[in-house]
Amino acid sequence: MPELPEVHTTVKGLKKFIIGKTIKSVWSDFHIGAKYNNKENIKNESYLKKFKELVEGTRIKSAERIGKNILIHLNNKHSIIIHMKMTGNLVYDKEVKFVHLKFTLSNNKKLILSDMRKFASITISPTIELQNHERISKLGVDALDPKLTSKKFFECLYNKRGPIKSVLMDQESIAGLGNIYTDEILWESGVHPLSHPDKIPETKYKEIFKVMKKILHFSIKQGGDSKSDYRNIFGEKGNFQNFHKVYGRKSKKCPKRGCSGIIKRQTIGGRSAHFCPKHQIMYK
DNA sequence: ACTAGCCCCTGGGAGC
DNA sequence: TGCTCCCAGGGGCTAG
Numbered sequence: 001m002p003e004l005p006e007v008h009t010t011v012k013g014l015k016k017f018i019i020g021k022t023i024k025s026v027w028s029d030f031h032i033g034a035k036y037n038n039k040e041n042i043k044n045e046s047y048l049k050k051f052k053e054l055v056e057g058t059r060i061k062s063a064e065r066i067g068k069n070i071l072i073h074l075n076n077k078h079s080i081i082i083h084m085k086m087t088g089n090l091v092y093d094k095e096v097k098f099v100h101l102k103f104t105l106s107n108n109k110k111l112i113l114s115d116m117r118k119f120a121s122i123t124i125s126p127t128i129e130l131q132n133h134e135r136i137s138k139l140g141v142d143a144l145d146p147k148l149t150s151k152k153f154f155e156c157l158y159n160k161r162g163p164i165k166s167v168l169m170d171q172e173s174i175a176g177l178g179n180i181y182t183d184e185i186l187w188e189s190g191v192h193p194l195s196h197p198d199k200i201p202e203t204k205y206k207e208i209f210k211v212m213k214k215i216l217h218f219s220i221k222q223g224g225d226s227k228s229d230y231r232n233i234f235g236e237k238g239n240f241q242n243f244h245k246v247y248g249r250k251s252k253k254c255p256k257r258g259c260s261g262i263i264k265r266q267t268i269g270g271r272s273a274h275f276c277p278k279h280q281i282m283y284k
Numbered sequence: 285a286c287t288a289g290c291c292c293c294t295g296g297g298a299g300c
Numbered sequence: 301t302g303c304t305c306c307c308a309g310g311g312g313c314t315a316g
Contacts, residue, residue: 001309034292068310085310087294098294117293119310162287171311179309228308229295270289271309 002084004143004176005219005240006230007065010090013233014063014072014111017092022059022106023074026052032100034118042101042122051124054078055103067139067175071130079127081135088113088120092233116229143176144216154205158197164283165193166269177212180225180247183274185212187246187256192282193266193273199283218243246274254278 002010028048033041042048058074065071070090072080082090089096093109101113101122113120125133140156141148156174160167167173168182177185186193189208191200200208224230224238227248231237241248245255246263254261254276261278 003310083310085292086308115293116295117308119292121311169310272307 001086001178001180001225001228002088002230003068003178003181003225004065005181005216005222006224006238007068007070007084007176008144008220009224009232009238010084011063011065011070013092014070014090017233018060018072018105018111019062020059022057023055023103024057024106024108025104026055027102027104029100032113032115032118033121040123051122054124055080065142066136067142067171068178069135069139073127077127078124079130081121081123081125081130081133082113083121083135084115085117085119085121087117087229088115089229089231089235090114090233091231091235094233094235096231096235138172139175140171140173141175143174143212148174150206150209153209154202157205158200158202160197162197163194163268164191164197164200165271165273167197169269169271176216179271179273180227180244181212181215181219183247184215184245186280187275188215190280192277192280193268193275195281195283201283204283246276249274 028042030043030045033043040047042051058076061073061075063072068083070082091112091114096112096114098114098116099112100115100118103111105111130136157167160173165182165186168177185208188211191204191208219225219240222239223232225240226237227241249263250265252263254263256279259276259279261276263274264277265272265274
């Protein structure tokens with residue numbers, strides 16, 4: 001379940017090892033992009049053919065992250081867009097299971113997309129049209145965009161409908177947060193996940209914003225979260241799962257100092273939310 | 285236009 | 301030990 005820190009960690013690795021390399025060849029078994037039978041995706045044989053034609057022989061210029069998406073910019077004015085969804089991993093020059101896409105690079109090393117559940121999506125777009133691409137254009141401001149101020153953060157969220165947990169996870173409000181980080185952020189901010197966005201005071205949004213940045217930066221320092229399947233490009237685990245305060249800690253004691261609450265798990269917006277019913281205040 | 289809920293997958297864990 | 305069932309959750313899609 002790669003979220004912002006995990007995608008960030010992967011892209012950091014890509015930047016270090018694949019920039020400047022030429023992609024000699026592309027291989028895929030078609031068994032990926034489970035959701036995208038009728039869309040532009042390499043599960044479709046003719047799309048893979050087109051993808052290969054565009055990609056083979058080009059040089060990798062740069063890599064970046066937007067929300068949970070990985071962009072790999074090529075020197076032929078095209079960019080590969082990868083979303084790892086739940087169990088996708090990009091690994092460099094390493095034997096792994098569940099290989100569905102393989103790039104052989106000019107140094108004869110391989111960049112591999114491994115994905116147990118085959119949900120990952122890979123597509124390609126002219127670089128100049130990226131901003132209008134359906135996968136990119138709808139995204140809200142990136143959670144770690146330096147231009148995202150506390151005030152902007154508040155303005156992006158307070159008038160949205162639905163529980164704050166779902167609004168934070170909605171990539172169209174703020175891009176990059178998923179289930180684990182929203183649980184952790186709301187726990188530390190002391191905000192109940194079912195709170196109504198328009199009832200949370202602006203000062204509280206300031207705190208959520210601060211906590212969000214702190215937790216995301218901390219997780220990046222830890223190499224991301226590997227409670228589930230995430231691995232960096234060397235196939236190594238991150239450490240953030242060892243610092244979870246609420247996620248995956250149902251029925252355990254709330255770790256906040258002086259709080260005697262018991263962590264509760266409840267489905268919110270179709271996802272399992274973990275929170276402390278005692279110190280996380282419900283604004284409604 | 286909006287939204288709740290289903291679905292794409294498969295490994296791992298719980299329960300029997 | 302081995303079988304069955306349920307769960308993980310990003311996000312596209314569809315029915316209401």
